[in-house]
Amino acid sequence: xxxxDKVPIYYQIKQYIxxxxxxxxxxxxxxxxxxxxxxxxxxVNVNTIQRALSELIDEDVxxxxxxxxxxxTEDTEVLKxxxxxxxxxxVSNLYDNLTALRISPDKMLTYLENYINSRKEANHD
Amino acid sequence: MTNTSVLxxxxxxxxxxxxxxxxxxxxxxxxxxxxxxxxxxxxNSINFANLSLVYGGIGASTLFIRxxxxxxxxxxxxxxxxxxxxxxxxxxxxxxxxxxSFVYFLIxxxxxxxxxxxxxxxxxxxxxxxxxGYFVCGLIFMIMLVLTGWTFNCxxxxxxxxxxxxxxxxxxxxxxxxxxxxxxxLLLIILSxxxxxxxxxxxxxxxxxxxxxxxxxIIFTLLMTSVFxxxxxxxxxxxxxxxxxxxVETE
Amino acid sequence: xTDILTIKNLSYKRNLTNILNQLNCSLPxxxxxxxxxxxxxxxxxxxxxxxxxxxxxxxxIKVSSETSPSDRKQLVSFSHQVDDVNRSDRLEKIAHxxxxxxxxxxxxxxxxxxxxxxxxxxxxxxDLSKGNQMKFIxxxxxxxxxxxxxxxxxxDGIDSMSRKKIIASIxxxxxxxxxxxxxxxxxxxxxxxxxxxxxxxxxxxxxxKNADKIRxxxxxxxEDFFESFYKGEDQND
Numbered sequence: 001x002x003x004x005d006k007v008p009i010y011y012q013i014k015q016y017i018x019x020x021x022x023x024x025x026x027x028x029x030x031x032x033x034x035x036x037x038x039x040x041x042x043x044v045n046v047n048t049i050q051r052a053l054s055e056l057i058d059e060d061v062x063x064x065x066x067x068x069x070x071x072x073t074e075d076t077e078v079l080k081x082x083x084x085x086x087x088x089x090x091v092s093n094l095y096d097n098l099t100a101l102r103i104s105p106d107k108m109l110t111y112l113e114n115y116i117n118s119r120k121e122a123n124h125d
Numbered sequence: 126m127t128n129t130s131v132l133x134x135x136x137x138x139x140x141x142x143x144x145x146x147x148x149x150x151x152x153x154x155x156x157x158x159x160x161x162x163x164x165x166x167x168x169n170s171i172n173f174a175n176l177s178l179v180y181g182g183i184g185a186s187t188l189f190i191r192x193x194x195x196x197x198x199x200x201x202x203x204x205x206x207x208x209x210x211x212x213x214x215x216x217x218x219x220x221x222x223x224x225x226s227f228v229y230f231l232i233x234x235x236x237x238x239x240x241x242x243x244x245x246x247x248x249x250x251x252x253x254x255x256x257x258g259y260f261v262c263g264l265i266f267m268i269m270l271v272l273t274g275w276t277f278n279c280x281x282x283x284x285x286x287x288x289x290x291x292x293x294x295x296x297x298x299x300x301x302x303x304x305x306x307x308x309x310x311l312l313l314i315i316l317s318x319x320x321x322x323x324x325x326x327x328x329x330x331x332x333x334x335x336x337x338x339x340x341x342x343i344i345f346t347l348l349m350t351s352v353f354x355x356x357x358x359x360x361x362x363x364x365x366x367x368x369x370x371x372x373v374e375t376e
Numbered sequence: 377x378t379d380i381l382t383i384k385n386l387s388y389k390r391n392l393t394n395i396l397n398q399l400n401c402s403l404p405x406x407x408x409x410x411x412x413x414x415x416x417x418x419x420x421x422x423x424x425x426x427x428x429x430x431x432x433x434x435x436x437i438k439v440s441s442e443t444s445p446s447d448r449k450q451l452v453s454f455s456h457q458v459d460d461v462n463r464s465d466r467l468e469k470i471a472h473x474x475x476x477x478x479x480x481x482x483x484x485x486x487x488x489x490x491x492x493x494x495x496x497x498x499x500x501x502x503d504l505s506k507g508n509q510m511k512f513i514x515x516x517x518x519x520x521x522x523x524x525x526x527x528x529x530x531x532d533g534i535d536s537m538s539r540k541k542i543i544a545s546i547x548x549x550x551x552x553x554x555x556x557x558x559x560x561x562x563x564x565x566x567x568x569x570x571x572x573x574x575x576x577x578x579x580x581x582x583x584x585k586n587a588d589k590i591r592x593x594x595x596x597x598x599e600d601f602f603e604s605f606y607k608g609e610d611q612n613d
Contacts, residue, residue, distance in 0.1 A: 003568055005597030008588035039547050043540075045408055045569050046547065048588065126450065127477055135476040204460040206429055208477050209449040290432070293392050375429040375456075 001042050009044050013052035016042075021061065021072055022083050032062060032070040127210045129218055136222035137229075143191050144230045147184045148237070154180050155241055174242035181234045185267075188230055192223045193275050197282040203375045212370045216362075220275065227271055231264060262347040269354040276361045277315070281308040283368040290372065315357075380405045380523050380555045381426065386435035388425060395421050397579040399435070403524070403555050408546070408569055410587075411559040412602050413576035419559040420456075422576065423526045426557075427454035440523055450480070453520040455527045458513045463502040467512055470501060478520055485549070486519035493545055507538030514542050518549050525556045531565050539565055567598040577605060 003012050020026045032038070035053065039046045053070055056062040060078050062070045073079065098108050158176055162168040199205040199219050208215065239246065285304045289297055381403040388396040395418045403409055413419050424430045426437060428445035436443060439451045461470045467490075474481045490497055493511040501509060510530055517525060527546075531539050547569060550556055560566060563573070567587065575583040582605065590601050 005567065005599065006591060006595055008591045009568060010588055036548065040544055043543060043547065043568055045571055046550075046552070047407065047571050051588075127479060131476055135473060139473075198460070202460040203424075203429055203454070203456040204458065207427060207449055207454060207457040209446065209479075211446050290390060291392065297391075370431070372432060374431060375424065 003044075009048050010052040010055070013042065013044065013049060014056060017052070017056060018061070018082060018086050021079070022086060026072050028072050028076075028079060029074045030072050031068075032072065034069065127208055129210065129214050132208065132210060132214070132218040133222050133225070136218055137225050140192065140195065140222055140226035141229060143188065143195075144226055144233070147188055148230070148233050151177075151180050151184050151234070151237060155237070170242075170244035174238075174245045177238050177241035181238050184234065185230070188227065189271050189274065192227065192271075193278045196220065196223055196275050197279055200279075200283065200369060200373050201286065201376045206375045213366055216366055216369060220272065223275060224268055224272060228264070228268065231267060235260075258344050262344045262351075265351050266347045269351040269358070273354040273357050273361075276358045276365065277312070280361050280365055280368075281311075283365055283373050287368050287372040378405050379403060380440060381557075382436075382438045383426075384436045384438075386425065386433060386437060388421060388430070388433045390421075394579060396425075396433075399580050401574055401581040401584055403557060404571075405523075405555055406553050407571040408550065408556045408558065410563055410566060410570045410573040410598075411557050411576065412563055412573055413559075413561065414606070415561055417576045418579060419561075419576055420528050423454060423528050423557070423559065424456070426524070427452045427456075427526055429454070429456070451522055452524045452526060453517050453522045454525075455513050455517045455530065458516050461501065464500055466498055466500055467495060468497040470512075471497070471516065474516055474519070480521045482519050482521055485521070486515060489515040489519060489545060489549055492548065493541055505535075505538075507534045510534055511538060511542060511545075514545060518545070521551070523554055525550075525554060527556065527558045529559055529561070531560060531562075543569060563599045563602050570598070573598060573602070575602060575605060 001016060003009055017026070017032075026032065032053070033041070035046055035049050038049045042049070053062060057064050057070065060075065061073055061082055063073050064070050095108070098111075103111065155177055158173065159168075162173065196219055199215075205215065205219075210218070281304065285301065288304075289300055292300055379402040381401075383399060383401050386396055386399040387394070399422070411419050411422065421430070425433055426439065426448070428448040431445045437448070439448045442448050442451060458470075461473065471483075471486055475483050475486075490512075493515055495508065495512055495515060501512065504512065514527065514530060517527065530542055534542070543566065546556060546558075557574075558566060558570075563570075570587045572586045573583065573590070574581050587598055590596065590598060594601055596604070
């Protein structure tokens with residue numbers, strides 16, 4: 001995995017696991033690989049992985065079962081929120097960037113609609 | 126901490142590689158000499174025995190120098206200085222393994238020289254206990270001789286290393302040459318002190334073995350000189366250990 | 377977290393030159409820390425002092441609870457301990473030496489590490505490429521079971537494949553409670569695996585910081601952060 005040098009690694013690992021859960025590479029109730037194995041696969045420090053995982057446990061996205069390891073939560077509410085939060089983050093970025101260009105919310109919708117349609121057509125060709 | 130006897134054994138085996146190379150060369154040279162003598166139809170058992178003795182002497186001197194270099198190299202080498210043992214144990218292990226390896230060499234040499242001198246030796250008519258006495262005392266004498274030499278060489282290098290700590294880089298070369306001269310002069314002084322006992326031994330070794338008291342005299346002189354060298358070694362060990370513990374570091 | 381290493385007011389001189397002066401630093405247990413600095417800044421010297429190879433210094437160096445150089449040797453595995461082996465020997469023979477001489481050397485770990493690093497133990501050390509020689513040095517160093525590992529410039533002049541393999545072996549084989557100090561003069565290779573960094577400059581440790589904290593507080597990569605301490609000087613040259 002490629003990391004952005006300027007952003008804390010533990011934060012990027014959290015984002016990476018969010019994504020894996022949302023696209024269901026990691027399914028609800030599935031076990032997360034062991035800490036050391038994650039460290040080797042992602043080529044990062046064990047302590048960094050540990051920090052990311054413990055924050056995910058605090059957020060209830062992961063559930064730690066004593067002696068067994070860490071598992072993706074089966075709480076659909078938490079998963080729904082996670083997806084909502086992650087999507088909102090992207091939308092909020094878009095919104096801020098467009099606002100910076102002085103695009104009004106109504107105009108934004110039009111731009112977005114047009115763009116989606118043009119992508120759809122491109123895919124049909 | 127590393128077990129001292131294990132350390133001695135490991136270092137002994139390491140040093141024996143050099144012993145085997147020199148012994149191998151000795152045997153090879155003897156074979157070539159033998160073939161050359163036979164081809165020229167000039168085989169003479171006394172000449173052959175003498176040559177074997179000379180080769181052995183060259184081998185022993187080479188080994189002495191090789192070990193002297195090895196012993197002092199250990200003090201500045203991370204590979205050895207990082208071994209978890211105290212300085213005094215490392216010092217003891219370094220010297221004892223060198224002595225053991227040198228004795229091993231001498232025993233192999235005695236066998237080779239013995240075999241290559243079978244004919245001349247068979248004419249020597251000395252009682253076995255005297256021969257054995259010669260052998261044991263000669264061995265002790267040789268051990269003490271090399272041990273004193275190594276200890277002295279070690280002191281010279283440890284002093285050089287310590288002094289160089291107090292000199293800027295560009296002075297290091299000058300220091301080295303000065304120290305070599307100083308060491309040489311000191312060695313001459315020690316040799317002149319040792320000169321009398323050594324002279325006596327050599328005289329006695331080459332004097333005819335007629336009188337019954339001569340062998341005992343030789344043995345006595347060899348042992349006295351060995352004790353004298355042992356004292357030297359002990360005295361020189363004290364500054365060596367001090368310098369090693371407090372001043373001499375790896376490179 | 378407790379500290380495995382604490383150094384107080386360390387000063388060290390060689391050939392009348394001050395190399396380290398009143399240096400202070402500490403390393404937390406169980407971490408991987410980068411020791412950064414220009415060539416000649418004193419990184420190797422600091423490691424020699426910690427390892428117990430250098431004995432003539434002022435100040436205090438404490439590893440775990442041991443302060444004397446010969447006691448520290450038991451607790452520290454330093455990559456330079458492989459400096460003076462006979463390079464024409466086979467790897468397995470050299471490994472036997474370490475097995476005999478270091479009571480904490482684990483032959484089992486060494487074998488598994490060499491397998492992981494694809495080292496052929498029947499080869500002679502001087503026949504190996506520079507990358508494989510370094511792999512061997514790392515395998516020997518990490519096979520000792522100690523509290524503190526010191527790796528001096530393990531990536532200097534090493535091809536990128538070997539570099540990746542060495543980094544993976546560090547991550548895979550570091551005991552959980554052991555600390556590894558890695559010196560380097562271009563952090564980029566190892567920035568992701570570091571918990572923190574120490575920067576040696578002007579004979580002291582001028583920075584001791586957590587790596588993610590640097591990214592968080594300065595919005596900079598570790599490399600840029602490190603180089604920022606040298607910026608002014610380059611322009612003066």
